[in-house]
Amino acid sequence: MSSERYNPRATEPKWQKIWEDRGTFRTRDDLTAPKYYVLEMFPYPSGRIHMGHVRNYAMGDVVARYKRAKGFNVLHPMGWDAFGMPAENAARQNKTDPAAWTYANIDTMRSQLKSMGLSIDWSREIATCKPDYYKHQQRMFLDFLDAGLVDRKKSKVNWDPIDQTVLANEQVIDGRGWRSGALVEQKELTQWFLKIASYSAELLAGLDELDRWPDKVRTMQKNWIGRSEGCLVRFVLGTSDDSKHQTIDIFTTRPDTLFGARFLAIAPDHPLARSAAEDRKDISEFIDECRRGGTTAEAIETAEKKGIDTGLWAVHPFDDQWKIPIFVVNFVLMEYGTGAIFGCPAHDQRDLDFANAVGLGNTPVICPADETAESFKVDKIAYDGDGVLINSRFLDGLSSSAAKQEVIKRLGSVVIDGQPQAISKVNYRLRDWGISRQRYWGCPIPVIHCSDCGTVAVPKEDLPVVLPTDVSFDRLGNPLDHHPSWKFTKCPKCQGDAVRETDTMDTFVDSSWYFARFTDANNTSAPMSREIADHWLPVDQYIGGIEHAILHLLYARFFTRALKKIGLVGISEPFRGLFTQGMVVHETYKSSTGEWLQPTEVEFSNGPAGRIAVSLADASPVSIGAIEKMSKSKRNTIDPEDIMNSLGADTARLFMLSDSPPERDVIWSEEGVHGSFRYVQQVWRLIGDIASLAPDTFSDIPTAFSKEAMDIRRGVHSHLARVEENIERLRFNTSIAEIRKLTNFLGVTLSEIDTVPSNDVVFAFREAAEIVVRMFAPMMPHLAEECWSVLGFKTPVSEATWPTVDASLTAKDEIILPVQVNGKKRGEICVAADADESHIRAEALQLEAVQKTLDGRTPTKIIIVPKRIVNVVL
């Protein structure tokens, strides 16, 4: 009997070293073996790993180890999303060098991840801030430029006038800069864009193929791309002078409601609004007011619909005597469509709210099915459904869809300024991707500005454009811009004096191709070889947080198509399977003085009214607050390193995978973690006991098995089948439940056997141990290695194959059938698996409980669902 406790502190580093020395997790350079690429979203090197990382990487590691055991050549790499603002913020605050800060963090986090025992091929480690990574990215940018995938245009940014810097949306809090508190201004800058919008239709259509993505993410992306079918309609502006002919284009999805028009509405940024503001102070003031307004949907939804009459008017397309007033309003956006709409109050709630506010009235033109033209009136609720046209002259009586076509047909034949007055158009909400960032710690955009030649690409042989290391954060603004020498260079075309582009790339660019780089991470001449990338891609299973559902995943999907266009890869969709895991949450604690306390600063006991918490420092009462996402501000974090150092990585991994379904949040609790630790010890004892009973693998399988031995073998193989199935479905919680059931069963059975068991029983236990260790190896790899070694194996279980289910042992010859009367369970019968219906019927009716419930009555029918259930219906 093994009585020693399992000691993860000694065991875990030992096996990590053995794996490393043996190169156990090296991906083989073999393009013929079946491949499996499992990838977790790579981390930002913020300083230390947190529990969210532990959960994410534990899940990925189960998949990687399982697939490896199943015989796949597994690619499971790790890298660092290493550019970004925190390094610059740290530089400004603590006078540290962003590169040094980043690399120190990477070193810490790498060793923390290694102590988790992840089965990662570390030889492929990348960091996006290294020139040997971003040089390829710069080359891609230039290739995109050549391929027409890049644009340079003006765009609005949040500008902090005190810090002299551009702010990200999340850095603008209540209209003010997060650091300076200054009122943020909207400023127009010329910026670089990748033309993702031109891939809108393709990115939308591609979602249909992604059947191994969560529907939720697909829906979010679909809404983000925002396809809408409608038409452009050109209105002629009315003026007192007929010689000045001006037009305005609007986009509408409801051309059928054209006779319900009461006004045109234009965005505050619309050119017409700007020109109208030139000699009308009230208009320019209104426009300024709109710019200060909130930009989030929620803020805008609740905001009052406002507008100002420009005094201008447009002519109705079907009636040149019909003058339609034009308003500048706060609810039309320049970025969408043409920045102008026609307002039909009866059939659009926003238009109705606005019309009611300014007294424009409404004309219903679509009659719902349950109304008549005479009775149908609109007051406060617009009708936005389909129906039959009314009050619409020649359209009256048509359906909404027929009227849409009729309007487009009629106006399509009218030519104004050489173009039809209406054309069908599919509009997308998705806008081009602005990648310019006025920051230091990012990938330099490899472009040179020359006063004579304009914008000139850096010659490809001059790449990479490397970030200078001697930068100063003493001054405000972009350090690249005020570096004494870095930006000054010669024009590659005319050799005259020129300056470098000082904008760097959005870090979403870095993460848009890293998965491809991993396939050939050490290639110095190219981002990756096409042959190797095409072998490994797409990623078979991608795992990460739901917070990246839209931007990162959409950018990566676009970028992959762009890489395909320039010939670097042959695929369009980078991620075949996607899984989004839930967060790690924890209780929060507040002291009597209202300060947040760390879990380690609190002690618990059970009082009459439940759990009570007191402060460890002074025994003062502590209130137990809501369970929330672990965060530094609420101080409810648990440091993974503390857990790994005390209870071990396997315990932490097991706990992260048990209990909660992986897509949901998991509550970190001390009791739960100790339960996992107890289980680690329990398994250790069980395997030790079996090893004492059966120290060696049998060379000969016994020819006959007793019922006792068969029960063990059947139990093992049927649980194995279910564990396998649950891992395939990424249902880690239920696969662990199955493993626990099996070890519970083995433990009980082992305690009940004779002191000198027969040979077949010993065989069954030996077989069980060899299978069960391989079953939990993906979740608790160190424990599995130690157990495997106790069982006498000389090579790591991490290199062993997954056990095979013996189908003859999972098939049952006798089954238990529940028996219901009127759908309510009354008992069960045990019959042969192939028993015929008449036998089952007789057995069921003989049950005492059934007889009692029947109480002499005759059943009207008896439903027998084979191998499932018997239902006696009265």
Next chain:
RNA sequence: GCCCCUAUGGCGGAACUGGUAGACGCGUCCGACUCAAAAUCGGAUUCUGCAAGGAGUGCUGGUUCGAUUCCGGCUAGGGGCACCA
């Protein structure tokens, strides 16, 4: 405001494509071991009832021999968002 998701014991959750509701774990209670405690092991644990039984998967109605599962209506909680013409 719109879209999406979720709701099961004291708690986290399980239940394959409509077929035994509550697996597995946490907690609690009882017991064993111990001088004692910790650790460990065994048992109990949806509610109600002495019991037989009855009720029960947010509420409500329906389909079905049978509903946690499917459909309609509602309530609560969570997430996402773009006043998108």
